[in-house]
Amino acid sequence: MIALLIRDMRLAFRAGGGFGxxxxxxxxxxxxxxxxxGPERGTLALIAPGILWVGALLACLLSLDRIFALDYEDGSLxxxxxxxxxxxxxxxxxxxAHWLTTGVPLVLVxxxxxxxxxxxxxxxxxxxLSLTLGTPALSVIGTFGAAxxxxxxxxxxxxxxxxxxxxxxTLVFGAEVVSRGAQGLAVGTPLALLAGITAGAVAxxxxxxxxxxxxxxx
Amino acid sequence: xxxxxxDLACARGGLPLLEGVSFVLEPGQALVLRGPNxxxxxxxxxxxxxxxxxxxxxxxFLPDSIAYAGHADGLKATLSVTENLTFWAAIYGTSGIDxxxxxxxxxxxxxxxxxxxxxGQKRRLGLARLMVTGRPAxxxxxxxxxxxxxxxxxxxxxxxxxxxAGGMALMATHIDLGLPEARVLDLGPYxxxxxxxxxxxxxxxx
Numbered sequence: 001m002i003a004l005l006i007r008d009m010r011l012a013f014r015a016g017g018g019f020g021x022x023x024x025x026x027x028x029x030x031x032x033x034x035x036x037x038g039p040e041r042g043t044l045a046l047i048a049p050g051i052l053w054v055g056a057l058l059a060c061l062l063s064l065d066r067i068f069a070l071d072y073e074d075g076s077l078x079x080x081x082x083x084x085x086x087x088x089x090x091x092x093x094x095x096x097a098h099w100l101t102t103g104v105p106l107v108l109v110x111x112x113x114x115x116x117x118x119x120x121x122x123x124x125x126x127x128x129l130s131l132t133l134g135t136p137a138l139s140v141i142g143t144f145g146a147a148x149x150x151x152x153x154x155x156x157x158x159x160x161x162x163x164x165x166x167x168x169x170t171l172v173f174g175a176e177v178v179s180r181g182a183q184g185l186a187v188g189t190p191l192a193l194l195a196g197i198t199a200g201a202v203a204x205x206x207x208x209x210x211x212x213x214x215x216x217x218x
Numbered sequence: 219x220x221x222x223x224x225d226l227a228c229a230r231g232g233l234p235l236l237e238g239v240s241f242v243l244e245p246g247q248a249l250v251l252r253g254p255n256x257x258x259x260x261x262x263x264x265x266x267x268x269x270x271x272x273x274x275x276x277x278x279f280l281p282d283s284i285a286y287a288g289h290a291d292g293l294k295a296t297l298s299v300t301e302n303l304t305f306w307a308a309i310y311g312t313s314g315i316d317x318x319x320x321x322x323x324x325x326x327x328x329x330x331x332x333x334x335x336x337x338g339q340k341r342r343l344g345l346a347r348l349m350v351t352g353r354p355a356x357x358x359x360x361x362x363x364x365x366x367x368x369x370x371x372x373x374x375x376x377x378x379x380x381x382x383a384g385g386m387a388l389m390a391t392h393i394d395l396g397l398p399e400a401r402v403l404d405l406g407p408y409x410x411x412x413x414x415x416x417x418x419x420x421x422x423x424x
Contacts, residue, residue: 003308007294007301014296075290079347082267082286083309218270 001089004080008097018066022059022102023109029055030113041118048117049127049178055113056106056131057138057171063102064142065159067094068150068213077150081217087210095136095143095206103135119182126181130194134174137198140205141166147209151216169197219283220244221266221355221386226275227410228258228265234273234410235261241403245354248377248387248397253405259390260289262405263359266388285310285353289360291344295333299324299343302332307350318349321376323369337364345373349380356380358389371396 012019033051034044071077080090110131111124119127145163149155176190220242227237235258243249251259265272267286293302303315319325322342332340341364348356356377362370374396377387381399389395 003305007297007305010301011294011296073290074292074294075288076292076294078269078288078290079286079292079306080309081269082284083306084282084311085309 001085001093004085004090004093005097008094009100012097012101018063019101020105022062023105025062026055026059026106026109026113029058030116034116034118044118045120045182048114048119049123049182050175051117052110052114052119052127053130053134053171053175053178056110056135057167059106060102060135060138060142061160061163061167063098064146064163065149065156067098067143067146069146069155072150077213078217081214087213088206091143091147091209091213092202092206095140095209098143099136099139103131103139107131107135119178122184123178123182126187127178130174130177130181130191133191133195133198134170137170137194137201138167140198140201141170144205144209144212147212147216150213170194173197219354220279221283221388222278223266224276224278226262226265226277227273228261228270229273229410230258230261234412236405236408237274237410239275239403239405239408243355243386243388245384245386246381248381248389248400250395250397250400250402251388251390251405252392252402257405257409259405260359263357263388263390264288267357279355283353283355284357285348285351285355286357287344287348287359287361289363291340292347293332293340293343296331298329298331299335300328302343303346303350306347310351310353312350312352315346315350318346321349321372321379322346323372338366338369341365342369342372345376349376354384355386355388358387358391360391361389362391362393362395 030052037043037047068077071080081087107128110127114124114127142163145159145166148162149159152158173190173194177187177194180187180190222242224240226239228235239262241249251262253259264270266277267284268281297305300315303318307313307315319328322345324342324346327335327339332343335343345361361373365373377397381387
């Protein structure tokens with residue numbers, strides 16, 4: 001299991017591994033939005049939480065189709081399915097590797113990009129906390145979508161269409177935490193719901209993902 | 219510890235391909251599956267490896283005894299030969315890839331990235347993976363594709379050593395491996411009968 005995590009991380013950081021793709025997208029979005037919206041600081045501060053969360057979500061989406069498609073094409077997925085590791089574990093490790101290479105960098109750069117978007121000062125802590133709590137759900141739900149589309153050629157479009165509705169609750173509560181935090185309101189309820197979504201997704205979806213992979217490999 | 223398959227029937231994409239396939243493989247034995255293209259060799263092997271369910275029939279072997287090698291080698295292009303093999307050894311909980319490197323003549327290529335290997339060298343690496351699984355029953359789908367004559371002989375030698383150590387090998391191949399002790403099972407006669415086309419009115423809507 002650890003070997004699989006190390007392999008996936010190593011592959012992500014090697015040439016053509018896709019590390020930095022989501023990060024670059026997130027950066028571009030945060031730089032372009034102020035240029036497009038205009039320099040009114042009030043407007044930017046108002047939309048910053050939503051923009052940052054949408055940016056993180058789309059950045060996650062970019063690299064989802066790589067999770068299983070590459071392993072499917074070169075036959076590794078067949079071999080992993082017949083190896084003495086539970087497929088549920090393989091799926092969880094893949095989601096964890098995706099989170100470590102995509103989600104964690106997004107969380108770490110988000111305060112810098114918040115600066116570009118004139119995010120109010122009290123919101124920075126909540127931005128970090130909400131992204132830390134929410135991005136694992138994005139990775140796990142995305143892994144499920146990738147598992148559903150694993151056998152399809154150019155399944156990227158279908159994957160996005162399948163995953164986007166499942167991302168909406170995370171987005172709603174995540175952005176709500178940040179915008180409430182920016183206004184100095186209580187954030188307990190959306191934060192609890194966000195954490196609940198993540199906990200539920202992490203606990204349940206690997207079983208569903210492993211099952212659809214078994215079906216897709218037939 | 220033997221590999222026993224009784225009355226296996228399998229289908230591909232909803233189309234029945236084979237039925238009534240039975241064989242027993244004892245330790246130290248090899249069985250070569252033959253048959254024309256599309257007769258169901260790959261499907262039978264994938265079914266036995268547990269990648270798809272059989273439509274009928276019984277298996278009598280431990281699922282944990284099988285190491286499967288399909289058409290694709292499962293190599294990662296940006297990892298080196300050593301890294302690829304070490305990964306699979308770790309997944310199967312074995313250690314020591316030196317033996318496999320030496321036997322498949324990969325020692326000189328150990329540090330080269332898999333993307334820079336030739337097709338035959340990739341195949342040799344894919345077959346070396348079998349040796350690090352530590353599993354007794356090898357299920358191989360066209361193991362000799364893109365291997366040159368010397369490498370085929372090398373591979374036959376590896377299979378013979380595996381059999382001598384009490385292992386089993388089930389292979390689908392078209393060429394003569396130089397393994398006279400291997401039995402041959404022609405899958406041609408086991409072709410499944412086509413299901414009767416239904417003329418039912420209700421079925422037309424299903």
